[in-house]
Amino acid sequence: xxxxxxxxxxxxxxxxxxxxxxxxxxxxxxxxxxxxxxxxxxxxxxxxxxxxxxxxxxxxxxxxxxxxxxxxxxxxxxxxxxxxxxxxxxxxxxxxxxxxxxxxxxxxxxxxxxxxxxxxxxxxxxxxxxxxxxxxxxxxxxxxxxxxxxxxxxxxxxxxxxxxxxxxxxxxxxxxxxxxxxxxxxxxxxxxxxxxxxxxxxxxxxxxxxxxxxxxxxxxxxxxxxxxxxxxxxxxxxxxxxxxxxxxxxxxxxxxxxx
Numbered sequence: 001x002x003x004x005x006x007x008x009x010x011x012x013x014x015x016x017x018x019x020x021x022x023x024x025x026x027x028x029x030x031x032x033x034x035x036x037x038x039x040x041x042x043x044x045x046x047x048x049x050x051x052x053x054x055x056x057x058x059x060x061x062x063x064x065x066x067x068x069x070x071x072x073x074x075x076x077x078x079x080x081x082x083x084x085x086x087x088x089x090x091x092x093x094x095x096x097x098x099x100x101x102x103x104x105x106x107x108x109x110x111x112x113x114x115x116x117x118x119x120x121x122x123x124x125x126x127x128x129x130x131x132x133x134x135x136x137x138x139x140x141x142x143x144x145x146x147x148x149x150x151x152x153x154x155x156x157x158x159x160x161x162x163x164x165x166x167x168x169x170x171x172x173x174x175x176x177x178x179x180x181x182x183x184x185x186x187x188x189x190x191x192x193x194x195x196x197x198x199x200x201x202x203x204x205x206x207x208x209x210x211x212x213x214x215x216x217x218x219x220x221x222x223x224x225x226x227x228x229x230x231x232x233x234x235x236x237x238x239x240x241x242x243x244x245x246x247x248x249x250x251x252x253x254x255x256x257x258x259x
Contacts, residue, residue, distance in 0.1 A: 004163045007163070011038065011166055012166045014031075015039055015168070022114075023114055024105065025105075026105040027106075028103050029103055037130035037134065041124065041127040042123040043062050044063055048061070059096055061094070062096070064091040091117045093112070094112040094113075096108075101249065129167075131167060132169050133180050136149060136176075154172075209235075215227065
């Protein structure tokens, strides 16, 4: 089974950094990709937009998962219904991430706070992070039962419990493993539906491109170039809206895997 022995150095300090948010600060893209799965249970990326000039980058607007918006028509201080017992008071933390090719910058969002109204452990108690979910899914795919997985992760020594706490798994239960295991089949079914819809969409794009190319070939010189440039801009904007980021960055990340 996968172990928790090969973790990023100073993981506890890194999680504290991304939870405490001493903005402004920056980390390398490699560190961001490595560390974010250990803290993604704390935050939710609400929206993103691509900036092309002067330096291409993606801005992501992020808020704490404990942040709740009061519904219209409900007086302040009244939620309209009794909240679940485990839900903590709303946390006002919001911030911006600016993703460049080689690093990620963190900034506050205007006058919004970056001080959480709860602890990191309380976030870990509510939701399991991406690292743990991926680790569990790997073991499920290998045929291990939920009881075996949770037993192996918890171990029998205090040192193992400490490591599990560092990765955010103090509150991990056998039921969590069962739920994550069940979600695997749901994701596979959803992925198949998305792939079918994507294939159909790409077929329509190819057909439309053939029409545009045929029309462009009937033109000469600058008129032909204008038609093709306009098509390129429209299809790029469409693709970036679909993937939620820069098309060039997506191609750089995925082309090696597609070869």
